[in-house]
Amino acid sequence: MAVYTLARREVVRFLRQRNRVFGALAQPILFWLIFGAGLSASFRAGAGDRIGYTEYFFPGVVAMILLFTAIFATISIIDDRNSGFLQGVLVSPVPTSAIVLGKVVGTTVLAVGQALLVCILAPLAGMSVGVGGILASIPIMVLLAVALAGLGMLIAWRMDSTQGFHAIMTSVLMPMWLLSGAFFPAEGTPGWLAWIIALNPMTYGVAALRHALYPDATMSSLPSATMCVLATVAFAAATLTGSFRVAAERTSNGLP
Amino acid sequence: MSSAVSVHGLNHSYGTHRALTDVSFEVSAGEIFGLLGPNGGGKTTLFRILATLMPVGSGRVEIAGIDASHDVTSVRRAIGVVFQSPSLDIKLTVRENLVHHGHLYGMRGSGLDAAIDAALARLGLGDRRADLVETLSGGLKRRVELAKGLLSEPSILILDEPSTGLDPGARRDLWEYLSALRARCGTTILVTTHLMEEAERCDRLGILDRGKLISSGTPDALRRRIGGDVLTIRTADPDALRTELRERLGHESTTVDGTVRLERPDAHLLIRQIYECMPERIESISLGHPTLEDVFIHETGHRFWSE
Numbered sequence: 001m002a003v004y005t006l007a008r009r010e011v012v013r014f015l016r017q018r019n020r021v022f023g024a025l026a027q028p029i030l031f032w033l034i035f036g037a038g039l040s041a042s043f044r045a046g047a048g049d050r051i052g053y054t055e056y057f058f059p060g061v062v063a064m065i066l067l068f069t070a071i072f073a074t075i076s077i078i079d080d081r082n083s084g085f086l087q088g089v090l091v092s093p094v095p096t097s098a099i100v101l102g103k104v105v106g107t108t109v110l111a112v113g114q115a116l117l118v119c120i121l122a123p124l125a126g127m128s129v130g131v132g133g134i135l136a137s138i139p140i141m142v143l144l145a146v147a148l149a150g151l152g153m154l155i156a157w158r159m160d161s162t163q164g165f166h167a168i169m170t171s172v173l174m175p176m177w178l179l180s181g182a183f184f185p186a187e188g189t190p191g192w193l194a195w196i197i198a199l200n201p202m203t204y205g206v207a208a209l210r211h212a213l214y215p216d217a218t219m220s221s222l223p224s225a226t227m228c229v230l231a232t233v234a235f236a237a238a239t240l241t242g243s244f245r246v247a248a249e250r251t252s253n254g255l256p
Numbered sequence: 257m258s259s260a261v262s263v264h265g266l267n268h269s270y271g272t273h274r275a276l277t278d279v280s281f282e283v284s285a286g287e288i289f290g291l292l293g294p295n296g297g298g299k300t301t302l303f304r305i306l307a308t309l310m311p312v313g314s315g316r317v318e319i320a321g322i323d324a325s326h327d328v329t330s331v332r333r334a335i336g337v338v339f340q341s342p343s344l345d346i347k348l349t350v351r352e353n354l355v356h357h358g359h360l361y362g363m364r365g366s367g368l369d370a371a372i373d374a375a376l377a378r379l380g381l382g383d384r385r386a387d388l389v390e391t392l393s394g395g396l397k398r399r400v401e402l403a404k405g406l407l408s409e410p411s412i413l414i415l416d417e418p419s420t421g422l423d424p425g426a427r428r429d430l431w432e433y434l435s436a437l438r439a440r441c442g443t444t445i446l447v448t449t450h451l452m453e454e455a456e457r458c459d460r461l462g463i464l465d466r467g468k469l470i471s472s473g474t475p476d477a478l479r480r481r482i483g484g485d486v487l488t489i490r491t492a493d494p495d496a497l498r499t500e501l502r503e504r505l506g507h508e509s510t511t512v513d514g515t516v517r518l519e520r521p522d523a524h525l526l527i528r529q530i531y532e533c534m535p536e537r538i539e540s541i542s543l544g545h546p547t548l549e550d551v552f553i554h555e556t557g558h559r560f561w562s563e
Contacts, residue, residue, distance in 0.1 A: 005359035013347045088343035088404070091307050092360040093332040 002094035006102025007109065010073060014110050020072065025114055028068065032061040035183075058122065058129070059209040060182025062115045062137070063202065066145045067177050069111035071169060074152025077103060078162050096247040100153055104240065107149040112141045129213055137212035143232045144205035150239030157246045180206045181222075201238075204231035259318070260285045260412050260444035261306065266315035268301050275301040277467045279315070283446055283460075285411075288438060290458030291448045292548065298467040299448040300340075303416045306446065307337045320411055333361070336410030338401050340417040346390035350381060350400050353389060354407055361408040375403040379433070395426040402433070412444045413437075419454060431457050452548045463552060470555045475548060482546040482554055484521035489530070490539040491516060497537050504533060512553050519546070519554065 014020055036054035080086040089099055119134045155168055177183075179193070180202040186194045197203050208228035222228075261283040268276040276298050283289040293299050304310045305317060308328050317324040320334035344353050351372060358368040376382050379399045389397060398421070405413060413434075419427040431454070437443050447458065455461050455475065462472040471478060491497045494511045501507045501516070507526070509518045520526060523543055531538060544550070 001359050001362065001364065005356045009345065009348065009352075009356055012352070013345070016347050083346070084339060084341040084343045085345050087309060087339055087341075088337070088357070089360060091309060091332055091335075091337045092357070093329050093362070094360050095329075 002092075002098040003101045003105055006089070006099060007106035010076070010103065010106025011109055013076070014073070014106075021114075023072075025065070025118070028061045028064040029118065031064065032057055055214070056185075057183070059206055059213055060177075060180075062118065062141065062209055062213075063144065063180065063182050063206045064177055065115045065118060066111045066141060067148055067173065067202075069114055070107050070145055070148035071152050071165075071173060073107035073110055074103060074149055074156050075162055075165050077153060077156045078159050078165060081160065097244045100150075100157075100240075100243050100247045103153060104146055104149040104243075107152070108142060108145040111145040111149070112138065115141050115145075133213040133215060136215070137209050140205065140208045140212050140229070140232065143229075143236050144202075144209070147201070147205065147232060147236035147239050150236060150243050153243035154239055154246060157243060176200060176202050179203075181210075182206045201231060201235040204228040205235065208232055259283065260287070260320060261289070261446060262316075262318040263302075263306075264316040266302075266305070266312070266317060268305065268310070268313050275467050276305075279464075279467075279469045281462050281469055281472055283444060285444050286438060286442045288434065288445045288447070288457070288459045290455045290461045291446070291464055292450070292452075292455040292461050292552075293448075293464035294450055297464045299450075299464055300416065301467075302464065303414065303448050307335070307339075307414050307416075308332055333408075334411055336405035336408060336413045338405040338413065338415040338418055340420050342397060342401065344389045344397060344400055344404070347388065349386050349388055350376070350392070351385040353400065354404060357404050357407055363408065371407055371409070375407050379403050394421045395423065398422055398426070398430070402430070406437070409441070410443070412446065415445070415447045417448055417450070419449075419451065427454075455548050461548070463555060465552070465556045471551070478548065478551045479546045482519050482550055484519055484546075485523035486544050486546050486550050487518040487520065487523045487526060487530075487541065488544070489516040489518075489541045490514075491537050492539065493537070497534070500534055500537070501530070505529065510557065512558065517553070519550075 032054070036057050039053050039057075077086070080089075086099075090096070116134070116138070119129060119137075122129045156165055159165055179197050180200050181197055182202075186197040186203070189197065204223060204227065207222045208225065210222060211225040211228060223231075259282045261281075263282075264280045266276055266279040267274070279298070279302065281289075291299050291302060301310070305312055305324075306319065308324065308331055312325040319331045322330045322334065324331050345356070348356070354372045354375065355368065358364070358371065363371060372385075373382075376385055379402060381396070381399055381403060384392065384396065384400075389400065392400065398418070402418075405415070419430055422430060434445055434447075435457075438445055447454070449455055458475065460472065460474050461478060462469050463478075464470070471481075473481075489497065494514060494516050497516050498509050498511065501509050501518075507518055507520070509516050511517075518526065527541055527543060531541060546554075
């Protein structure tokens with residue numbers, strides 16, 4: 001009940017702030033159209049892959065929407081703390097894990113909702129994404145959104161200003177997205193970069209989306225679908241456990 | 257269980273700074289108890305511990321008979337908390353705020369609806385239920401905060417500086433409401449304040465200064481400790497005046513903030529004597545019944561607002 005009510009609050013708040021809806025959608029779509037148009041001429045996927053850059057980039061755009069929505073929604077825990085709303089929740093009988101879960105569930109609903117909206121609009125941009133592919137990608141989106149929301153909570157819980165979060169966003173979260181195979185494939189990159197991509201947990205989420213959206217394409221360079229799903233489950237489990245732990249600590253340093 | 261709140265030997269430090277030192281007091285069920293003290297005196301720390309925002313460090317805190325270091329969840333069920341800073345979600349309506357709050361306390365369905373209607377009606381917010389909180393005035397927001405704190409019908413209500421930002425009229429309404437609540441439901445009310453006029457409305461007070469509970473009792477009992485009325489003398493040279501008072505008239509006095517104070521049962525008779533004895537030293541002399549501020553000065557030796 002507590003999780004439901006807190007998650008619902010996230011969704012209602014989000015929908016009441018129209019600029020947030022617009023912002024979280026506009027940037028990824030712009031990126032997609034601009035890079036898709038600009039880079040498609042020079043892009044060649046691995047030998048034998050017959051997809052254009054717009055198609056290649058699309059799962060990356062979906063991952064970016066999930067990332068942005070998750071991040072913007074979890075930043076709100078900082079606002080909740082500063083506006084005082086959080087203190088009221090903290091002195092209520094609900095456990096802190098329910099507070100984290102409420103945020104994560106609300107964020108996931110928003111993120112997946114927006115990602116699906118873009119999937120539905122994709123055919124307008126000349127993309128051929130099958131209904132089956134979209135349906136298959138929903139569980140992956142949910143997993144990835146939970147993992148990213150958990151990561152956001154882990155970072156944001158102890159922060160007292162959104163500026164600090166923005167610094168982490170540009171120095172950690174954006175590179176994490178850029179180096180996830182969302183933007184360019186690992187194949188053909190220098191060895192050290194390929195290693196980073198292989199170690200980046202988000203790589204597997206993006207690859208899983210690729211498998212789900214284009215089941216027929218041969219993607220020799222990607223890790224296997226099973227591996228991708230397992231890695232993403234582990235990613236989500238790790239960030240969720242981490243944020244539960246951080247939230248459960250009661251400090252006596254005066255922070256509410 | 258006659259004590260609603262029982263604090264024994266409570267200490268709290270932020271790093272090396274000691275915020276609370278050996279604080280002990282009891283609040284009986286159905287009592288309005290005020291924690292009076294200047295800002296920085298330790299009130300907020302004590303409030304945060306009682307509201308379960310911070311853990312009990314050393315010492316013992318029992319709320320509604322429950323040990324707050326062992327069973328925080330049960331304590332949380334028993335108390336209602338009204339914060340000094342806002343705790344409402346301004347993007348939601350008044351009613352939505354209360355619905356979410358009720359859910360957090362395990363209330364739901366028609367029971368919750370009835371409780372919300374009752375709380376809104378009592379606080380005169382019935383026609384505001386669909387308004388977004390961000391459109392409300394400060395006084396109305398405060399009332400919503402109060403409605404929220406009372407929604408789960410707590411047996412103990414803890415309020416931190418509840419009249420912050422309220423105009424005098426709204427402040428009076430708030431206190432009338434608190435008194436009525438206590439009369440109707442027997443709710444124990446624990447309130448922190450730095451306002452003397454608010455402290456006057458409490459059944460009993462604890463005076464907190466520099467992390468120590470220096471005195472407690474009913475406002476009248478605290479005032480009686482002064483043992484008479486208070487003379488305040490303004491003068492260019494307080495030390496010289498005090499020496500003269502002692503040597504020529506045999507009166508002990510204190511210096512507070514550059515003024516000389518005497519607390520005497522026959523203070524009104526002294527005015528003439530002092531003035532005639534040393535007219536050239538005195539800029540002004542005033543007489544007053546002891547106020548709670550005088551009690552504070554009496555107990556601490558410094559003014560409420562000094563530092």
